Amino acid sequence: MSSRALSKYILKCPRCGFEVEANPYVMRCPRCGELLDAVLIADRVRINWGSLRDRGVWRYRDLLPEPDNVITMGEGSTPLIRLRGYGNAYVKFEGANPTGSFKDRGMTVGVSLASSIGVRGVIVASTGNTAASAAAYAARAGLECVVVLPKGGVARGKLGQAMLHGARIVEVPGTFDNALEYVLETVLSNGHVEDAHYYPLNSINPWRLEGQKTIAFEIVEEIGVPDYVFVPVGNGGNIYAIWKGFRELMELGIIDRVPRMIGVQAEGAAPMVRYWRGLGEARVDNPRTVASAIRIGKPVNWFRAYRAAKYSGGMFIEVSDEEILTAQKVLGREGIGVEPASAASLAGYIRALREGLVDARDKVVLIATGHALKDPDALLAGNGNNAISISSIDELKALVINGKI
Ligand code: AN7
Numbered sequence: 001m002s003s004r005a006l007s008k009y010i011l012k013c014p015r016c017g018f019e020v021e022a023n024p025y026v027m028r029c030p031r032c033g034e035l036l037d038a039v040l041i042a043d044r045v046r047i048n049w050g051s052l053r054d055r056g057v058w059r060y061r062d063l064l065p066e067p068d069n070v071i072t073m074g075e076g077s078t079p080l081i082r083l084r085g086y087g088n089a090y091v092k093f094e095g096a097n098p099t100g101s102f103k104d105r106g107m108t109v110g111v112s113l114a115s116s117i118g119v120r121g122v123i124v125a126s127t128g129n130t131a132a133s134a135a136a137y138a139a140r141a142g143l144e145c146v147v148v149l150p151k152g153g154v155a156r157g158k159l160g161q162a163m164l165h166g167a168r169i170v171e172v173p174g175t176f177d178n179a180l181e182y183v184l185e186t187v188l189s190n191g192h193v194e195d196a197h198y199y200p201l202n203s204i205n206p207w208r209l210e211g212q213k214t215i216a217f218e219i220v221e222e223i224g225v226p227d228y229v230f231v232p233v234g235n236g237g238n239i240y241a242i243w244k245g246f247r248e249l250m251e252l253g254i255i256d257r258v259p260r261m262i263g264v265q266a267e268g269a270a271p272m273v274r275y276w277r278g279l280g281e282a283r284v285d286n287p288r289t290v291a292s293a294i295r296i297g298k299p300v301n302w303f304r305a306y307r308a309a310k311y312s313g314g315m316f317i318e319v320s321d322e323e324i325l326t327a328q329k330v331l332g333r334e335g336i337g338v339e340p341a342s343a344a345s346l347a348g349y350i351r352a353l354r355e356g357l358v359d360a361r362d363k364v365v366l367i368a369t370g371h372a373l374k375d376p377d378a379l380l381a382g383n384g385n386n387a388i389s390i391s392s393i394d395e396l397k398a399l400v401i402n403g404k405i
Helices: 057-063 103-117 129-141 156-164 176-187 206-212 214-223 237-251 271-276 302-312 321-333 340-354 376-382 393-401
Strands: 009-012 019-021 037-040 080-082 089-093 121-125 144-150 168-172 198-200 228-232 260-266 315-319 364-368
Touching: 037 206, 037 237, 057 103, 057 214, 080 214, 089 214, 089 340, 103 121, 103 129, 103 198, 103 206, 121 129, 121 176, 129 144, 129 156, 144 156, 144 176, 156 168, 156 376, 168 176, 176 198, 206 214, 206 237, 214 237, 214 364, 228 237, 228 340, 237 260, 237 302, 260 271, 260 302, 260 340, 271 302, 271 315, 302 315, 315 321, 315 340, 321 340, 321 376, 340 364
Parallel strands: 089 364, 121 144, 121 198, 144 168, 228 260, 228 364, 260 315
Antiparallel strands: 009 019, 009 037, 080 089
16 A cells, blocks of 8 residues: 555544554554544645535545545435425435445445555444445455344345345344454454454444545535534444544634534433433443344444534434334435434434424434335334235226225
């Protein structure tokens, strides 16, 4: 890999301040063990906002790592859709990415880096979307992909994608938290990538998160700085990445404030809410929710997520599974198809409106992280089958022409 790839960054510990020269291998602070931040060095950055080229994630290459091999499928540039039913809100529809989730923004950067440093393959633990995305981008790069999944805990669409793209699937007992532990214990030693044969692309990897921060850049280009951004939170990488994107634009003088970041969790899997309320560690031993994508009890990025909410003036809130499924239906009836985890952002917004945390005039963006087709079982279970069986044209005529349908 050329030395230029990460040259506009340093890796800095958010806890003890220790700095490391940017490189693809060190993920945790060698001194205190915290996950390191990838920090852009302002005088090494040259960006001409007015002459940005291209679409999607690489439009912002001036603010991203620049690996030699860029593995891209046009990810990013997703629609920002005005919500009709509630307040002053827009839905950032990440389901429109190549594999149907926001993970593609991260994988285009992460897999490009893996390809450029020359590894045999990539490895991820996943509740499903990371697996689908890693599998697709690795296939595109000609790399092997190992996905470690909680057995029985992954929605069928995502499992099918990992199979389609030729990933090696390894199933482990327990939850995502167990799967992540298997992966990190295997390939990381003291937060440093030991076995560079399989490069880890979970969200501990700061370079993958660099891709995800482009969600913030696109929002700013389209509607300026919103008052609030609602993000479904599992491992906590995405809320941090989006906040980081806004903050960098502020540091570059492009915007003058950062939106309040609101992290939304499912009641049965809400370690960040627990921590936020001062009730103990960011940890839930037996995470449960219908939203399998965010069925996570030990968010590895808890400190990153915490900083995003704290320093933006935001917070963490929780919603019930019932509220999540209602919100999924509300979006569905507006033509926007999201998986249950993604509906948590609207569920959180509805609750925040009801509780007066947010005013109906505040400009809000709801991050809709993944596509409805990811979890077909949730669609079929949640909406009832109102199909009418007929076997003649006359019957259809009777229904349609007589308005009986
Ligand atoms: C649809 O795929 O963790 O808080 O392994 O798929 O950054 O973890 C997925 C997470 C929200 C939470 N919405 O994002 C995985 C995985 C959807 C997701 C999240 C996920 P983070």
